[in-house]
Amino acid sequence: MSGDFLTVTDLHAGYGDARVLHGVDLAVGRGEICAILGPNGAGKTTLLRALSGMVRVRGGVRLDGTALAGRPPDALARLGVAHVPEGRGTFTPLTVEENLRLGAFTRRDRDGIEADLERVCAYFPVLRARLGQVAGSLSGGEQQMLAIGRALMLRPRLLLLDEPSLGLAPLVTAELFRIVRTVNEQERTTVVVVEQNAHLALDVAHRAHVLESGRIVLSGSAARLRADEQVARSYLGYRV
């Protein structure tokens, strides 16, 4: 890959006295999909929240040379960081179209926004059919598509996905990951995805990191991790 686009160095983060990340080092190349694997409570969600400014951090985060650490989430959104949070963050009383337009809230290019609305609807035809519908009435899978669509409306430089498969049927999840891969290939969007389902994550990702107790314990290409005996035993549920 062409150099490191996102670099994380010695990142510490937590909530009040509870420290969750204890010095995470991470590098993601431009246009890469990077998967973060790990058991419950390892700090995967906190890592994403640290990258989008939702928790206080100590340490370095740089995106294409720009220091991100310490900036609030709205400032990071303006710098092109789109975070699809755990629980999807749907604006339930608003319509699907309004949810999507909110994704482009920080953009000023009216024509580009209209074009991207069209583009997102092409990725997720089910959303096009429901543009005028209240978002709270969507199914879980549709809301996850809406959340990803909303993030794409930013035309993000860095897309953060937190557990996109959570609570969804396997077919829906597979479709979501296929679309994430397509977006990544067509638009060279850099993606960091946290995922419990290691099979899926390793299928779509270029590189992966295993997070345990707030530290990266294993890194490598997705292919290498898939072949790794320890990963297989802990996260893939079989022995190689």
Next chain:
Amino acid sequence: MAGFLQQVIEGLGAGAIYASLALALVLIHRFTGIVNFAQGELAMFSTYVAWQFTAAGLPFWAALPLTLAVSFAGGMLIERVVIRPVEGAPELTVVIVTVGLFIFVNAAAGWIWSFLIKDFPNPFPVGAVEAGGLTVSHSTLGVLAVVGAVMGLLYLLFRHTKVGLGMRAVAADPVSARLVGVRVGRTLALGWGLAATVGAVSGVLVAPLLFLEPNMMGGVLIYAFAAATLGGFDSPGGAVVGGLVVGVAETLAGAYVGFVGSDLKVGVPLAVILCVLLLRPQGLFGRAAVERA
């Protein structure tokens, strides 16, 4: 029948004023989840500002936009200085802060302008329109027109502008709003400014009907609470309908229910509040709070 319709129209005129203060309450509640007990006093203070402008020789219709601008800025300032420090504190804390604000603004108005009543100019020409046996005063028509215009502008703001979309996003989910890049703090201040402006309209409209004095909004605030409760504290449209219904109910009860008369009319909003809370706590147009287990 004509007499009855006449009463209904009078009621709508009063109700429109309650509606605008109720709308101010609902705006704040949607954004912060709190009930701003000081809303009436802020409106009263704005009305004094308008009076000061007219006393300085400005015609009313020139004083009004200036007053609304001052109210908007004042509302934003109060959010920054008084409310921001208790943001995220328990509801009770914030409510007590608004009660403190109530007392402070009331006392400040008395200190600046004294507690003696003042005459407030009626912006509408004397006289009435007669049609089909009904007499509608210019004043009532004017109140309905002004409140209608305010509702229309708010609707346009919320439905058709980006600022409005951002405000609705913050009301729906502040965390998510911040993630998509909405400046939540600025938006909350904007909400307070807007509420103070809408409230100021109610003060300026009610002052010619009552007298201008620091306690003038006390009664109106109770009617506005009834209106917001009836319509639903999270529904701006509901606040308007609630205001009109309360206004009409109050007028009809005063006219037709013997023992109520003009003295017990203030009991009507209290009865409305009680009934709504017993029968449909979320109000007519509000959403019931549902939490998934």
